[in-house]
Amino acid sequence: MSDDTQDQTGQELVQSTGGATKELRPGEWPPADVEHHLRRTDTDPKAQARAVRQVATMFMLSVLFVILFIVAFIAIPRDAVVSIPFIGPISALNSAMGLTFGLAIFLIGAGAVHWAKKLMSNVEVVQERHPMKSTPEETALAADIYEVGRDQSTWAKYPIIRRTMLAAMALVPIPFVISLRDLWIQPASVSTPSVELKTTIWEPGMRLVTDITYQPIKADEIPVGGLVNAVPENLPEVEEEEHNLNARAKAAVIVVRMLPEEIQSQQAPEGDNWDYNGVLCYSKICTHVGCPISLYQQRTHLLLCPCHQSTFDLSDSAEVVFGPAYRRMPQLPITVDDEGYLVAVSDFAEPVGPSYWEISRP
């Protein structure tokens, strides 16, 4: 190809640019010694004029779309709906604004690219690199400036000022670090973050109630295979008082029932049972990163977390059988009160929710 320097029209396609150099203007790089293909816009004035028109049209259209954007914003009612094929009914205002503004921006970019490709100089150049090191004169000058500054500021003259200032600046960040302690919200009843993380509002005799509807749950009315999303009876009052969801985030539980003979193990100490006639209660907060989970497969007794696929076997102490969770789901010991409603025997024996560094500390 490089031998063939003529195309069918007989036009010269390749121009040697390395030879006779015309005078360079300041800031202009010398053309590199490579073959340079001329574009049609370089040789044909008609093509050149057409490209100029095209670029200018794109910029003018961009202006037009900005005006259309303003018109659309003012003219189209906010609740108007337009049905677009394949997309369906959508907000007319949003789609008009998106379309006009999107095209306005796109046409500026497209015009710039078209301009660069068709009209701007595309002569290949080699940009020579200079050495990175400063000249000895510049280095000496910098040293002089430093010394003048040092002397005029008396930085070297009074070491006591220098040292006390360094000490002051070193200590200034300390208040920011100290105040990190208050990142956790401290309820009046709780003393330390460790206690706060290890306790929930469950207490002995606290009734379990259904979530959302807050109705007490009769143990006998849960069928085998049943699932109830439950919370402590006093949760609405606590939420009212604390104005946050901290209590709910720790105390939410799920109640399931299986046949007593299907229960392989529980978290109760040897010789004790924390279920009531096959009704088991476990924390709803995944021990991996704390997603609320109640994705319970009643035939396999598996509890799945949809966030990271941790899987717990509720018939076997909620041990982890799959996934990234490290700890089993904590079990809430339950029994029934005089009226047959489910109540907690105590708070959880293990911290609920995601694990943390100090989890094994008392």
Add this chain to the structure above:
Amino acid sequence: MTSLAKHRRHPAAVLVVILLGLLVTGGLYAAANSATQAQSVEADELQIEQGRKLFLEGCSSCHGLQGQGSDNGPSLIGVGAAAVDFQVATGRMPLANFGAQAPAKLPDYTEEEIQAMAAFVASLAPGPAIPSESELDYSDANVARGGELFRANCSQCHQAAGRGGALNDGQYAPNLMQTEAVHIWEAMLTGPQQMPVFADTTVTPEDKREIIAYIESLRTSDDPGGWALGRFGPVTEGLFVWIGGMLLAVILAIWIGAKVR
């Protein structure tokens, strides 16, 4: 007469009159009703007999001749009419082949045959019944509260927009967009396959109506953003933008870099 009139101010007189009145109206009602009742008992027995025949033909190879279950299928004693209606009317039973989960398909039986089989299984032992039309009437239900109940009890498996989701071992919680109200009700009541039971005692009939009303509202609500992409949320939307956006970026890059003649 005079002796009776003498006692009409007696304290027990009122009680005697009420008792007599109750006995008379009760007796009349029972007499009028016995004829129709006898008829409907007979009809019930015929239906159960028809159901028994259908059961022996179509179900007993897995569920046992008395519905006691076998290695291939669970016992149907006590599952009630609701479980039969759900499983057969949604085409999940009879099972086409053994797999991770019975998929919904067109039902193999007519409405009448399903009712007969349901009546037969219900006659084996008491269990949850098929809900009546009035029980199912969710036209006055509180949709917003249904949404809260749905998010608390259903969304973890069926996804916040009711589009279903994956479980483990190839099982899945089905999409609820085509499911009839009666079958949603029956599924909550009976807990088919891996689904837990949401009994009337913890999710009351009113709660169930509200949940169904919410699912219905999900079906009919618009997507103000245009393409819902299955309403699966950020995963499909992100995938769509990635693939579509990358393709567009590649096309633009090719255009920008193409040699100009």
